[in-house]
Amino acid sequence: MKQTVVLYPGGGVGHVVPMLELAKVFLKHGYDVSMVLLEPPLKLSDSGALAVERHVASNPSVSFHVLPPLPAPDFASSGKHPFLLILQLLHQYNELLESFLRSIPRQRLHSLVIDMFCVDAIDVCAKLGVPVYTFFASGVSVLSILTQLPKFLAGRETGLKELGDTPLDFLGVPPMPASHLIKELLEHPEDEMCKAMASSWERNTETMGVLVNSFESLESRAARTLRDPLCVPGKVLPPIYCVGPLVGEGAKEAAERNECLGWLDSQPDHSVVFLCFGSKGTFSAEQLKEIAVGLENSGQRFIWVVRTPPTTTEGFKKYIEQRPELDLDAVFPEGFMERTQDRGFIVTSWAPQVDVLRHPATGTFVTHCGWNSTLEGITAGVPMLCWPQYAEQKMNKVFMTADMGVAVELEGYNSDFVKAEELEAKVRLVMESEEGRQLRARSAARKKEAEAALEEGGSSHAAFVQFLSDAENLGE
Template sequence: MKQTIVLYPGAGVGHIVPMAELARIFLHRGYDVTMVLVPPPVESSDFGAGVVERITAANPSITFHMLRQYNEKLENFLCSIPRHRLHSLVIDMFGIDAIDVAAKLSVPVYTFVPSGASSLAVTTQVPALLANRKTGLKELRDTPLEFLGVPPIPASHLIQQLLEDPEDELCKTMARLFRRGMETRGVLVNTFESLESRAVQAFRNPLCVPGKILPPIYCVGPLIRQGASGSENVERHECLAWLDAQPKNSVVFLCFGSMGTLSLEQLKEIAVGLDRSGQRFLWVVRSPAYIDDPKRFLERLPEPDLDAVLPEGFLERTKDRGLVVKSWAPQVEVLHHPATGAFVTHCGWNSTLEGIMAGIPMLCWPLYAEQKMNKVFMTTDMGVGLEMEGYKTGFIRAEEVEARVRLVIESNKGRELKVRLAARKKEAETALEVGGSSYAAIVRFLSDVENLGKQLDE
């Protein structure tokens, strides 16, 4: 009889999608998989676009179970599975309270990190840094901070909540979250070892967190969403037909993720830069953010009125070389299209891996969460992107948009970047193949759980 692996992702596209891909791997290895979902506290644009419905439809072999009362319901659900059939519980990095449930039931529990090993190396070391401080890291501004396994990180580039006073409740909560997430039996990370080898090695160094032995790290990625273009039941998006008519490697794709919204002024500035650049472009435009009302940040935004948010005459002037899509485009299919030559990205980890798997040079425009850290890793150790310098001030001028898209499409520097991406793409593909590093990490994880079960039964 098959054993069941229970996956407990966090809310949001960036957490559910890679865990669904992890579920596919476990299914192929002969396990039953159940994903336990918790509805978000508010109806957000991130969830509101039918993300769960699309993932469920695309994965009929995965059982989905919706929880509405968190730990108590999780415990009841786990108890409904015969103990001899319950293989393990894999929780999202933000689901640390489930560790207590697993301990109560003697279920092996592991952490899943949908972001990369480099950002994990930083957040693993930050709690010790905060413990020795009387004031917040915010006052350090752009002072470079040294962490094992990664290049120097400007203090301002850490996750916002970690910059506050160490006694601030939100700061303490985030530090506790990152500290306790490393207290499970092991950590599965959505990366491949050759991409972030320095960071992976850091976890094995006793100086990473002095006085603490860290759990095994399993690099099981890249786990990215599967393209839908090959399915007969999925209607092909209109933007793909437009790309079919464009020359190879000629189009700049601009997309800022499921929650990446910009101000009205910034949207207009991008439009001016694209207009002046003369380059072909495919641009996903979402309605401007509620930047003056943080309480409304997660509200579902309406589709944008392009005539209202873009400069007068822009759509008409650029109609022969550009396409603006409202709110959403099939990013994986766009990135893999032969016409796509560059990707302007918010540096979300899923998007970063999707760009690497497509071999597309990236222009890095981080917006929130760990994205500024990702920008550092992408432009240094990984060598897969060039930064949009204006991100540091929170506003990127039309002149930089114009210059950067020309650089990556037309210049030798852009061509050199594409060569590096081709090499990274090959590394990623090799990691996933039988005998590759990520394939071996999955085998090692399953073996470790099996051996642990034998020890518990003795």
């Protein structure tokens, strides 16, 4: 009898996509996989919901179960941070999740694997006696810091915000400027949002094990730290399994090819700078103009995914967005499109990022440092320029530049404005200089390591086999 693993990603596209890649690993090992999805409480007009639909449609071997929708929180009038309302909503879904888990015969139900934000589901599993594991869709280094943080915050009289860029020392990672931690964790430790987040991270390591979307040689120091009994004094952490990089394969059919790939086909190898900032990455008109000037002055070929700054509906602040149609001529410097038409390609919607990064013509990736994008850059062997914006992206920037050696930072990200001269200089550095050549060599080496980790007998393959074996022994 085949056993069923239930995956519960909870959040948006950045959480669903890597969990679908994890689903493929379970399928390869002979398990049935069921993924529980929620109706998103925020109907954003970006590509997130469409991307989830596209990924669901292209994974027929996974069965999907959408929980009946609960009333969405009243974001406009509650006065609470939307993230707190989302956590509350996830908690309310516990009853429906329990009903679904009860519908699977207990002897067939292998385990529930939860996303980093679905920690309240641990209580459902405790009640039903179902093994529960965390899937941490970011890297081991971030997990290491977030695991050590509650102890670090305990007893503090003030928030970390006032430390500014003071480097903080956590085990297993490079010194981390306080300002680079997730923004909400910088508030006073008694602040409701800070407490809720810290408690959420704490519960991530209260499951029977943590599967992490990374590979051992990429973040070996952090992985060793999390296995050290001294990592969090007085707390026994569960086993950590590095099972990544879990990255999509890109389009398989020629018919699916985006026109930007056709344009790339006619460019020389390693000659194109690719700029893409994730599903939420938007800039002011002033910043877009500055990027255009920097790109033009660099003299390099480029593909640039340009997204408009959102306009907001009063009361909802930035959480429900209306995106105006993009008038490129109004945004860019006069004549920019004509002057760069032979060496530039502008995308105003979705771009097939994995395919673009793996194309031989792509030479540099300017990224917001979301973990999925970071892994896509690493597995393509493309050096990166870091322009982090929110969530854990500034932390990722530190690891990418100081630890992994695959990236260079764009100065100005921390004050929310990167100047044209800075972009031009760093693009030239990566594309034309000796330092850039060394960066490319390190990136190519990391790509090989990533491939080796996933091969049979590689570290990530072995970690997954170990996880299955440990889960089996738990069940006996």
